[in-house]
Amino acid sequence: MSIINTILNPVVELLPENNRLERIWKLAQVDFKKRYYNDKLGLLWALLNPASKIAIYYFVFSILMEDRRIENFALFLFAGLLLWMAFSECTNKAMGLIKSKKYLIENIQFNQIDLFISATISVFLGLGFNLIAYFFICLIMGLSLTWNVLYLVVILFNVFIICLGASLILATIGIYIKDIKHLWAIGLIAGFWTSGIFFEGELILEKFPAFVFINPFLGIIMNMRSISMYEQAPDFNILVINMIFGIVTFIVGIFVYKKFSHKAIELL
Amino acid sequence: MSEPVIKVENLNKTFFANQSSSIRNTLLRGMVKKNVSKKQILALENINFEVHKGEFFGIIGRNGSGKSTLLNILMGSIRADKGSQIISSGKMIRLALGMGFDPNLSARDNIYINGSILGLTFKEIGFLFDEIIDFAELNDFVDVAVKNFSSGMMSKLKFSIAIHAKADIFLMDEFFGGVGDVSFKKKSTEVFQNTFLDGRTILHVNHNLKLIEQHCTRVLVLDKGKQLFCGDVMDGIELYKNLYAKDVSKKLSKPAQPTK
Known part of the structure; x- marks a missing residue:
């Protein structure tokens, strides 16, 4: 608990003294903190969780199944999973966000998009811990990290705007159609298996090259592996496609939410 | 006019x-x-x-x-x-005693969130923090999760924050x-009528x-x-x-x- 505070509080000092930015940050921080609130180990769980996941994958795929087709399969899997999990968590959270933050919307005039920004930031704080665990284990497994890892910033930004845009679109649809949750659950499964998380994304690309335009995570996860596991630069064509996808999603999200969200409280 | x-x-x-x-x-x-x-x-x-x-x-x-x-x-x-x-x-703000407290968070966190909602910057909340806690008579419970508070303590805290709202x-x-017990009721009504409404x-x-x-x-x-x-x-x-x-x-x- 207090560890989280000591790590996250100083960030406030870096922000300009601005009520809106502070509120976004505080809501994100608190949201993140709540997950580890009553636990003795607190923040340690944020690191233990991904580390134990990788250990389990390692045991199952490398020891039990002796799958040698892909080197370091546990890490290969986790590199994809951690980005995908962030996306699925963001979008699932977004659909209940207006309801859970109703008390704010009703009592104060502020930009409701702030809520979605802070929810996404809070998921990305979790992602940050996953990434720390991931890179730590990368080093333990003897992978060497090159300067290409710095592209991670670009990839994370890309994922962030996709998450935020998709959250806004889903939340807006959710206002009018309540059972979008079930439909989205199916969409998430489809997305999961077309992102090349359990296998190489190239397999999909060979048969259906168009998928790179449909599912941005296909390319994002391939690039993530390139920069962190294979000491390569990302595929720039794919990077640009993904970035355009992200920017379009983001703009559409903001536009749709601004235009159609005014019935949110009424239809709740 | x-x-x-x-x-x-x-x-x-x-x-x-x-x-x-x-x-x-x-x-x-x-x-x-x-x-x-x-x-x-x-x-x-x-x-x-x-x-x-x-x-x-x-x-x-x-x-x-x-x-x-x-x-x-x-x-x-x-x-x-x-x-x-x-x-x-x-800027408009709606004050209601039902305003949002997150039960799983400490009084401190709730003060910061609510204060921010009410238009205060963190710096200002920092200045007002002791005053708010003193007024709410909750000095020993700053870092206790609000879910452990009695309803009286809760409404005292809500009131103490709300009177600092900026809008x-x-x-x-x-x-x-x-709100609250007899002595707090008197105190809060006084503060409210004498300083807040002005x-x-x-x-x-x-x-x-x-x-x-x-x-x-x-x-x-x-x-x-x-x-x-x-x-x-x-x-x-x-x-x-x-x-x-x-x-x-x-x-x-x-x-x-x-x-x-």
Whole structure:
């Protein structure tokens, strides 16, 4: 608990003294903190969780199944999973966000998009811990990290705007159609298996090259592996496609939410 | 008289009941192309009023008369029907004792979140922090999760934060000092009336006519979504009391049907 505070509080000092930015940050921080609130180990769980996941994958795929087709399969899997999990968590959270933050919307005039920004930031704080665990284990497994890892910033930004845009679109649809949750659950499964998380994304690309335009995570996860596991630069064509996808999603999200969200409280 | 900070003209609000919102129903409606009987409820009808800077404006009406809907519309969380004109200048905040506390967070975190919601920067909250805790008499419980608080402690804390709110216009929803035990009730009412109300623009919804009479300069009377009156406090209260009297006499004059 207090560890989280000591790590996250100083960030406030870096922000300009601005009520809106502070509120976004505080809501994100608190949201993140709540997950580890009553636990003795607190923040340690944020690191233990991904580390134990990788250990389990390692045991199952490398020891039990002796799958040698892909080197370091546990890490290969986790590199994809951690980005995908962030996306699925963001979008699932977004659909209940207006309801859970109703008390704010009703009592104060502020930009409701702030809520979605802070929810996404809070998921990305979790992602940050996953990434720390991931890179730590990368080093333990003897992978060497090159300067290409710095592209991670670009990839994370890309994922962030996709998450935020998709959250806004889903939340807006959710206002009018309540059972979008079930439909989205199916969409998430489809997305999961077309992102090349359990296998190489190239397999999909060979048969259906168009998928790179449909599912941005296909390319994002391939690039993530390139920069962190294979000491390569990302595929720039794919990077640009993904970035355009992200920017379009983001703009559409903001536009749709601004235009159609005014019935949110009424239809709740 | 100064510029009005809130100006409402020809405000209407219709709610649609039976607004089904599942995929199945949406598809069905599209296929059948029949308007599934939409029940319209006119929650507010032709409301017109102005509130000026520094004014203490009361809104009274019985339950279901549209008071909360009106506040929601002013806050912008509900949109009024087309053709309604609402002009408001300045930042608005709604104060209600039901305001959000997250039970799993400590008093400290809740103060920061609520303070931020109420328009304070973290720096300002830092300055006010001890004052808020002192006033709420919660010095020993700063880092305790709010879910462990008694309801009295909770409302004390809420009040202590709320009086520091920074905004141009306050919408007060049944919020008026006097919470907690006897001593705190006295203290809070005093602070509220002596320092908080001073010079602020306030829209006040309350059932307590005594408070309305004491503080308000003008009053708006709503009944079943219609505006009955807007003007002098005493006349408004008189009218409001008559509403009840009329209803009671109606009930009395209609003897219960004997059952056969």
